[in-house]
């Protein structure tokens with residue numbers, strides 16, 4: 001199959017952006033039906049999601065502890081023979097619910113490409129070097145204030161086959177659990193100022209610009225540590241059904 | 254950037270094609286040891302809009318114990334063989350199939366229809382999907398269930414697991430005629 005060019009994808013992205021802006025219908029969550037991301041075409045529901053009140057089990061979430069997670073798993077730069085190649089980074093932030101309450105002692109999982117944009121994955125065909133000192137997967141638990149913290153390597157952008165000359169902006173995949181099942185989130189964290197943002201159909205599938213910017217970390221020089229690592233801050237808000245219990249207060253949102 | 258404007262939640266993004274070394278772990282799909290007393294298999298296949306199996310999706314279940322109580326014990330990532338945590342995770346194989354070894358969930362309230370809460374992730378799927386796999390046995394409870402009773406019979410069918418020899422079969426269709434009913438909870 002012949003791949004389309006970036007300009008074809010760009011035109012589709014901007015047509016959708018214009019249409020949603022005109023309709024005032026930018027969406028805070030990604031459009032699951034977003035044809036510029038070609039592999040979404042056959043993999044999204046076409047019928048409306050069914051509005052449902054959570055039942056008991058859905059108002060709870062699985063529980064994790066230090067029995068599940070070793071504190072060393074939050075440092076992706078250790079555990080191998082040597083130092084990984086690339087820019088060492090600290091990524092930290094706070095996980096809260098829709099009311100700003102901390103999500104405590106919950107599991108955060110990440111996975112990412114190495115500095116050259118290569119994943120340790122048999123399906124990654126990118127001709128960039130694997131790094132014997134970097135596997136790119138980590139876990140931690142949030143603390144009592146909802147804070148998480150990882151030490152890693154800044155991932156590189158990588159090519160993919162959505163279209164000709166398609167490149168993903170550099171990102172770290174995040175998986176999060178909240179205090180109830182309905183807050184479950186898998187997403188991607190990006191780095192500020194990435195020139196690939198406007199060309200990436202996965203990032204652009206979130207059609208509200210403010211909502212998409214919530215996926216972009218902030219460089220924070222106060223987090224940066226001398227002679228060691230640069231710091232990025234990225235806070236995460238997990239709204240879910242627990243929000244509805246106080247919804248009368250903010251029903252004008 | 255990254256200002257948490259009130260009422261906004263962090264948007265989801267696809268799990269992508271490379272989650273296999275980040276999310277799966279040893280024992281992820283075995284909430285109980287396969288074949289142990291009371292164990293059942295919950296299995297199925299994930300299909301796309303062409304009816305082709307989806308070989309890079311990830312299914313999670315979250316459930317009550319057989320007595321209907323909600324587990325709140327850690328240990329899902331490092332199973333000890335004794336603690337039932339109620340959480341499991343299974344990536345699909347080349348043929349789009351997944352399975353869990355678990356216990357049948359009980360009713361969390363008297364008369365409620367027991368189900369597995371299910372989350373679906375996949376490459377190509379831009380945000381996670383929620384659904385439920387109801388147990389088929391208690392017809393009265395199924396008939397009284399608020400969600401099921403609000404659905405047309407052919408849509409309702411997609412949420413009820415099928416009994417088989419080892420447990421239950423629950424197929425997931427992301428798109429098309431028999432598309433699974435996916436859920437939107439208030440608050441997001």
Ligand SMILES: [Fe+2]
Nearest residue numbers: 171173269271
């Ligand atoms: Fe990725």
